[in-house]
Amino acid sequence: MDAKTGFFYLFSVVLLFAAFRVITARNPVHAVLYLILAFSQAAAVWLLLKAEFLAIALVLVYLGAVMVLFLFVVMMLDIHIDTVRKGFWKHFPLAATVGAVVALEMAAVLMGGFRGMDEPKPVMAVVDAAGQVVQYSNAKALGKLLYTEYLFPVEIAAVILLVAMISAIALTLRQRKDSKAINPSAQVRVRAGDRLSVLKVAATQKAVAEMPVQPVVEEKKA
Structure with missing residues (x-):
């Protein structure tokens, strides 16, 4: 087994493990992180197949944009894990049946669809009109x-x-009525008279006369 085959099996094992953990992880953030790991391993496998453009596109588009968006959405949402787990065993038989059908279809395609076909050999160099x-x-x-x-x-x-x-x-x-955003141009044009106004209000109660303060005289001891 050469180095290329060894790297292929290594990337494939990590890819399968990450894909399995995506659907079995209890924490949604961990599931998204495992999905990022799965995409990175798929990009590495495409590099081994000499599909550099697809590998770079997978890294830039999915790992650089889509997965970051998924991670922010999952972290911002208030997901109640206990509420989601209540209906797990109720829908487990249907989900297991659909998963088994999908796995059988993929096995049938992979085992019977590529028989009698040789491995495609990529062209590494071409010859131009001048023979170079x-x-x-x-x-x-x-x-x-x-x-x-x-x-x-x-x-x-x-x-x-x-x-x-x-x-x-x-x-x-879009503008919202409950938004508390501040317009900087309105702050610059503000005047003191627009912020503070003094109003004369009539007194509602009469002023209470203050009692005279009696001086305190200390007696001296003889």
């Missing part, structure tokens, strides 16, 4: 394909993502 060997890059080839043949779908997807981002910002920054 040029180093091959998956990311470069994929970039050329996206921005030449599939340029129009990429632009449509970019516009949709931009509209979604602007909509999310607009929904977040």
Whole structure:
């Protein structure tokens, strides 16, 4: 067994363990952290398969954005674990049945779907028109394909993502009546007369006359 095969088994074992802990962890924050570990191991496996673009995209998009969002949402939500656990054993038979069906389908695909197929060998170098060997890059080839043949779908997807981002910002920054935000421009233009006003109020009770204070005289001893 060479080093590449050893790393593949190592990443695969850690990936399976992290995926198992995602569904068995009692703390939602721990489940999200195990999911981050699973994505990182999947990116490492893709690197071994020479799919550098997919590995980098998985790290940047999921580990850098989606998982951070999930972590913040889980930490901000007030999830009552005891309430969630009450219906666990009630729905366990149905969940176990669905899980077993999914596992059997995946086993059938993996065991019978790839028989008689040779392992694809990635092309590491290509020869140009002049007969010179040029180093091959998956990311470069994929970039050329996206921005030449599939340029129009990429632009449509970019516009949709931009509209979604602007909509999310607009929904977040909408004015609320119960908001206690302060406008800095209004603070700069404030005047003392606008903050304090002196009103003359008539007295409701008569003033009580003060009693004269009697001097205290100390007797001297003879």
